[in-house]
Amino acid sequence: MVTTDDGGDDGPLSGEAPAVDFARYRARRLRLRLLDLLEALIVAMERRELQTVWDLLDEEEAVRWFPNGLRQEALAIARLPRSSLRAPIRAYQFYHQLQQLAGEPLEDAGDPHQLTLDLTSPGSARPALLFPDRSAAPPDDPRRGGGADRRHSGSR
Numbered sequence: 001m002v003t004t005d006d007g008g009d010d011g012p013l014s015g016e017a018p019a020v021d022f023a024r025y026r027a028r029r030l031r032l033r034l035l036d037l038l039e040a041l042i043v044a045m046e047r048r049e050l051q052t053v054w055d056l057l058d059e060e061e062a063v064r065w066f067p068n069g070l071r072q073e074a075l076a077i078a079r080l081p082r083s084s085l086r087a088p089i090r091a092y093q094f095y096h097q098l099q100q101l102a103g104e105p106l107e108d109a110g111d112p113h114q115l116t117l118d119l120t121s122p123g124s125a126r127p128a129l130l131f132p133d134r135s136a137a138p139p140d141d142p143r144r145g146g147g148a149d150r151r152h153s154g155s156r
Helices: 022-047 050-057 060-065 068-079 089-101
Strands: none
Touching: 022 050, 022 060, 022 068, 022 089, 050 060, 050 068, 068 089
Protein backbone atom coordinates (compact mmCIF):
# COMPACT_ATOMS: atom_id res chain seq x y z
CA MET A 1 0.00 0.00 0.00
CA VAL A 2 1.35 3.41 -1.01
CA THR A 3 0.98 6.33 1.34
CA THR A 4 1.41 9.91 0.34
CA ASP A 5 2.83 12.56 2.58
CA ASP A 6 2.31 16.19 1.70
CA GLY A 7 5.44 17.15 3.62
CA GLY A 8 3.54 19.66 5.69
CA ASP A 9 2.87 21.82 2.65
CA ASP A 10 -0.75 22.60 3.39
CA GLY A 11 -0.22 26.34 3.22
CA PRO A 12 -1.00 28.73 6.01
CA LEU A 13 -3.36 27.36 8.60
CA SER A 14 -4.92 30.68 9.46
CA GLY A 15 -6.55 33.11 7.06
CA GLU A 16 -4.40 35.95 8.40
CA ALA A 17 -1.51 35.55 5.94
CA PRO A 18 -1.81 38.20 3.20
CA ALA A 19 -1.85 37.15 -0.42
CA VAL A 20 1.14 38.25 -2.47
CA ASP A 21 0.52 39.92 -5.82
CA PHE A 22 3.22 38.54 -8.11
CA ALA A 23 1.95 40.51 -11.11
CA ARG A 24 3.62 43.62 -9.72
CA TYR A 25 6.96 41.82 -9.44
CA ARG A 26 6.66 40.36 -12.93
CA ALA A 27 5.84 43.78 -14.35
CA ARG A 28 8.86 45.30 -12.59
CA ARG A 29 11.15 42.57 -13.91
CA LEU A 30 9.78 43.08 -17.44
CA ARG A 31 10.30 46.85 -17.21
CA LEU A 32 13.89 46.35 -16.10
CA ARG A 33 14.50 43.92 -18.97
CA LEU A 34 13.00 46.39 -21.45
CA LEU A 35 15.13 49.21 -20.04
CA ASP A 36 18.24 47.07 -20.46
CA LEU A 37 17.30 46.21 -24.04
CA LEU A 38 16.55 49.83 -24.82
CA GLU A 39 19.86 51.02 -23.38
CA ALA A 40 21.72 48.49 -25.51
CA LEU A 41 19.68 49.52 -28.55
CA ILE A 42 20.53 53.20 -28.04
CA VAL A 43 24.22 52.37 -27.77
CA ALA A 44 24.05 50.26 -30.94
CA MET A 45 22.24 53.07 -32.76
CA GLU A 46 24.87 55.61 -31.68
CA ARG A 47 27.64 53.31 -32.92
CA ARG A 48 25.72 52.66 -36.17
CA GLU A 49 26.00 48.89 -35.72
CA LEU A 50 23.20 47.65 -37.95
CA GLN A 51 23.62 43.94 -37.15
CA THR A 52 23.54 44.61 -33.38
CA VAL A 53 20.38 46.69 -33.83
CA TRP A 54 18.76 43.83 -35.78
CA ASP A 55 19.79 41.33 -33.08
CA LEU A 56 18.34 43.50 -30.31
CA LEU A 57 15.12 44.07 -32.21
CA ASP A 58 14.78 40.31 -32.73
CA GLU A 59 14.71 39.66 -28.98
CA GLU A 60 11.36 38.26 -27.82
CA GLU A 61 10.60 41.14 -25.46
CA ALA A 62 11.57 43.74 -28.07
CA VAL A 63 9.33 42.16 -30.69
CA ARG A 64 6.43 42.10 -28.27
CA TRP A 65 6.80 45.42 -26.46
CA PHE A 66 8.78 47.93 -28.54
CA PRO A 67 6.52 50.24 -30.56
CA ASN A 68 6.74 50.07 -34.33
CA GLY A 69 7.92 53.69 -34.59
CA LEU A 70 10.82 52.95 -32.25
CA ARG A 71 11.84 49.92 -34.30
CA GLN A 72 11.74 51.90 -37.55
CA GLU A 73 13.72 54.75 -36.00
CA ALA A 74 16.38 52.35 -34.72
CA LEU A 75 16.87 50.83 -38.16
CA ALA A 76 16.90 54.22 -39.88
CA ILE A 77 19.51 55.66 -37.49
CA ALA A 78 21.70 52.56 -37.69
CA ARG A 79 21.80 52.93 -41.50
CA LEU A 80 22.90 56.59 -41.35
CA PRO A 81 26.56 57.51 -41.74
CA ARG A 82 28.60 57.97 -38.56
CA SER A 83 28.87 61.70 -39.17
CA SER A 84 25.06 62.10 -38.93
CA LEU A 85 23.77 63.92 -35.85
CA ARG A 86 20.22 62.53 -35.69
CA ALA A 87 19.03 61.77 -32.15
CA PRO A 88 16.86 58.73 -31.32
CA ILE A 89 13.91 60.76 -30.04
CA ARG A 90 11.38 57.90 -29.96
CA ALA A 91 13.83 55.69 -28.10
CA TYR A 92 14.35 58.43 -25.51
CA GLN A 93 10.60 58.95 -25.18
CA PHE A 94 9.97 55.22 -24.69
CA TYR A 95 12.83 55.06 -22.18
CA HIS A 96 11.29 57.96 -20.24
CA GLN A 97 7.87 56.28 -20.25
CA LEU A 98 9.34 53.05 -18.91
CA GLN A 99 11.12 54.93 -16.16
CA GLN A 100 7.88 56.69 -15.24
CA LEU A 101 6.09 53.35 -15.02
CA ALA A 102 8.85 51.89 -12.86
CA GLY A 103 7.88 54.12 -9.93
CA GLU A 104 6.26 52.45 -6.98
CA PRO A 105 2.54 53.06 -6.46
CA LEU A 106 1.78 56.22 -4.54
CA GLU A 107 0.66 55.87 -0.98
CA ASP A 108 -2.82 57.17 -0.24
CA ALA A 109 -1.97 60.04 2.09
CA GLY A 110 -5.25 61.90 1.60
CA ASP A 111 -8.47 61.75 3.52
CA PRO A 112 -10.51 58.76 2.24
CA HIS A 113 -13.75 60.70 2.78
CA GLN A 114 -12.71 63.18 0.09
CA LEU A 115 -12.82 60.45 -2.53
CA THR A 116 -16.52 59.75 -2.13
CA LEU A 117 -19.04 62.08 -3.72
CA ASP A 118 -22.42 62.08 -2.05
CA LEU A 119 -24.54 64.16 -4.40
CA THR A 120 -27.83 63.72 -2.57
CA SER A 121 -28.79 66.30 -0.02
CA PRO A 122 -29.16 64.94 3.50
CA GLY A 123 -32.67 63.93 4.43
CA SER A 124 -33.99 63.84 0.87
CA ALA A 125 -35.19 60.53 -0.43
CA ARG A 126 -35.06 59.58 -4.08
CA PRO A 127 -38.44 59.52 -5.77
CA ALA A 128 -39.56 56.12 -6.90
CA LEU A 129 -39.82 55.60 -10.64
CA LEU A 130 -43.17 54.15 -11.51
CA PHE A 131 -43.37 52.03 -14.64
CA PRO A 132 -46.72 51.21 -16.26
CA ASP A 133 -47.98 47.70 -15.77
CA ARG A 134 -47.67 45.24 -18.61
CA SER A 135 -50.82 44.82 -20.61
CA ALA A 136 -53.00 41.91 -19.64
CA ALA A 137 -53.78 41.08 -23.27
CA PRO A 138 -52.77 37.60 -24.44
CA PRO A 139 -49.73 37.45 -26.76
CA ASP A 140 -51.87 36.40 -29.74
CA ASP A 141 -54.08 39.48 -29.58
CA PRO A 142 -53.61 41.25 -32.99
CA ARG A 143 -54.74 44.60 -31.56
CA ARG A 144 -51.78 44.57 -29.15
CA GLY A 145 -49.16 43.83 -31.81
CA GLY A 146 -48.83 40.10 -31.29
CA GLY A 147 -50.22 36.99 -32.80
CA ALA A 148 -50.34 35.40 -36.21
CA ASP A 149 -50.79 38.61 -38.22
CA ARG A 150 -47.05 39.44 -37.95
CA ARG A 151 -44.82 38.74 -40.91
CA HIS A 152 -41.73 36.67 -40.44
CA SER A 153 -38.53 38.06 -42.03
CA GLY A 154 -39.72 38.80 -45.55
CA SER A 155 -42.12 35.88 -46.01
CA ARG A 156 -45.58 36.53 -47.47
